[in-house]
Amino acid sequence: MSAASEPVYDAIVIGAGPTGLACAIEIQQRDLSVILLEKGCLTNSLYHYPPHMTFFTTPELLEIGNLPMTSLNEKPNRTEALKYYRRVTQYFRLDVRQYERADRIEGQDGDFHVWTSHRVGRTGHHRARKIVLSTGYYDLPNLLDIPGEALSKVMHYYREPHPYWDMDVAVIGGKNSAAIASLELFWAGARVTLIHREPQLSNSIKYWIKPNIENRLKKGEIAGYLSSTVEDITEDCIRVRTPDGEKWLKNDFVFALIGYHPDIEFLRHMGIEFDPATRRPKTNPDTLESDRPGVYLAGVLVAGMHTNEIFIENGRFHGAQIAKDMERRLTGHP
Numbered sequence: 001m002s003a004a005s006e007p008v009y010d011a012i013v014i015g016a017g018p019t020g021l022a023c024a025i026e027i028q029q030r031d032l033s034v035i036l037l038e039k040g041c042l043t044n045s046l047y048h049y050p051p052h053m054t055f056f057t058t059p060e061l062l063e064i065g066n067l068p069m070t071s072l073n074e075k076p077n078r079t080e081a082l083k084y085y086r087r088v089t090q091y092f093r094l095d096v097r098q099y100e101r102a103d104r105i106e107g108q109d110g111d112f113h114v115w116t117s118h119r120v121g122r123t124g125h126h127r128a129r130k131i132v133l134s135t136g137y138y139d140l141p142n143l144l145d146i147p148g149e150a151l152s153k154v155m156h157y158y159r160e161p162h163p164y165w166d167m168d169v170a171v172i173g174g175k176n177s178a179a180i181a182s183l184e185l186f187w188a189g190a191r192v193t194l195i196h197r198e199p200q201l202s203n204s205i206k207y208w209i210k211p212n213i214e215n216r217l218k219k220g221e222i223a224g225y226l227s228s229t230v231e232d233i234t235e236d237c238i239r240v241r242t243p244d245g246e247k248w249l250k251n252d253f254v255f256a257l258i259g260y261h262p263d264i265e266f267l268r269h270m271g272i273e274f275d276p277a278t279r280r281p282k283t284n285p286d287t288l289e290s291d292r293p294g295v296y297l298a299g300v301l302v303a304g305m306h307t308n309e310i311f312i313e314n315g316r317f318h319g320a321q322i323a324k325d326m327e328r329r330l331t332g333h334p
């Protein structure tokens, strides 16, 4: 298609997670044209969560576009959430371009060019007046940065416990993900050691999980090393620095579940400025426009390294803030 005949959308939303979908719905409801680019499948991050996970949140707090979400239980599981977001996307007839990654954005407010690559290697190009970035944080795990981390036995994502039955497994971390993985692995018959650098597990662990993990640690059913750090990982062992000195522990697998972070480099290439300490991108708190005019940020991206501040629960409201400003700027509508 020649550049002259190429459609120019009012907006391109990059990332079709819950936040990106909420943004596209709000934009479309204001009669503005919008497409979403998604490098994986619809709600790709949720798809990659542990298959049997249950959300911490009750269904109404995951709703977007005012479409009711229901669940068989008090809290929905991953399968129910995936079904719900598929249904929402169909209902609003959102134009989601799955398996199309946004690689580069050029141009300026009113005339942006987005270069993309498809699953099959083809490249693409789209034009839009405004850009919304809602690329999340789940693609980039925080790293331990220690020798042995690149071994194939070291994982930064936990899915399910079966492969680790009768194995020596170390879980590193002290928040919800580490607590849940430790418990599930223990229940499935793995010999689990939980290692956390702080003197106690995080207070952010959900109230129905915390006593469970604490009791398993107290009884010694799960071995616990607090105020401790893993310093080295080898094929068969890990070296742990503990308050009682250094220990070598027999080990088959390591789950380093110490969080995730947004793709700061991608944002930096887009010319977006950050607070150096928090990596929080500079945004207008009312409109969520970044300091690159015409580029809005939505969802967990807005929190920088403080990824525990924005969830689906609150990130879903960014869509209305952004779309309102976009409408005002594109149509002059107050």
Ligand SMILES: Cc1cc2nc3c(=O)[nH]c(=O)nc-3n(C[C@H](O)[C@H](O)[C@H](O)COP(=O)(O)OP(=O)(O)OC[C@H]3O[C@@H](n4cnc5c(N)ncnc54)[C@H](O)[C@@H]3O)c2cc1C
Residues within 6 Å of the ligand: 014, 015, 016, 017, 018, 019, 020, 037, 038, 039, 040, 041, 042, 043, 044, 045, 046, 049, 050, 053, 054, 055, 056, 057, 100, 101, 102, 103, 134, 135, 136, 137, 138, 139, 177, 298, 299, 300, 301, 310, 311, 312, 313, 314, 315
């Ligand atoms: C195990 C777990 C349980 C959780 N439970 C809850 C809960 O109970 N309640 C709650 O509110 N929150 C929960 N959260 C947090 C919540 O899932 C995230 O805050 C939420 O997914 C953020 O939504 P988002 O749309 O901003 O980002 P994401 O859902 O991460 O979506 C970002 C999307 O952008 C895509 N993308 C990235 N880069 C590109 C690119 N260059 N081009 C195209 N597409 C791109 C990604 O593939 C992804 O689909 C949980 C998180 C985890 C890890």
